[in-house]
Amino acid sequence: MKREVPLRKQLEAQLETLEQRLVRLEDHQRNRHDRGPTLDSDDHAIELENEEVVEALIPKTMDEITLLRRALTRLDALLPGESITCDRCDKPIDPRRLALVPETRFCARCA
Numbered sequence: 838m839k840r841e842v843p844l845r846k847q848l849e850a851q852l853e854t855l856e857q858r859l860v861r862l863e864d865h866q867r868n869r870h871d872r873g874p875t876l877d878s879d880d881h882a883i884e885l886e887n888e889e890v891v892e893a894l895i896p897k898t899m900d901e902i903t904l905l906r907r908a909l910t911r912l913d914a915l916l917p918g919e920s921i922t923c924d925r926c927d928k929p930i931d932p933r934r935l936a937l938v939p940e941t942r943f944c945a946r947c948a
């Protein structure tokens with residue numbers, strides 16, 4: 838498999854995206870509480886829908902950030918040139934899998 842972007846860079850980029858999203862979500866929520874509804878009724882209906890989405894997204898985004906930080910900590914513990922390997926078959930774990938389940942100790946085949 839071709840690996841265009843090193844895992845660390847990839848995870849850092851994901852982490853940055855998530856942190857920016859979290860800031861926007863929290864801003865959105867805070868502004869609503871400060872301002873109250875100021876939009877006309879059509880827009881207000883859309884806003885209410887958005888708010889449900891926002892409330893569901895904030896904890897999800899926080900969880901993802903925690904997992905990514907953990908994955909980065911694991912990567913930092915590796916020596917240069919080393920990759921995170923499967924505890925069972927000792928093959929490198931697919932970076933895409935690590936990005937999804939950063940604390941896994943097994944490759945997709947062994948899990």
Ligand SMILES: [Zn+2]
Pocket residue numbers: 923924925926927928943944945946947948
């Ligand atoms: Zn394995």
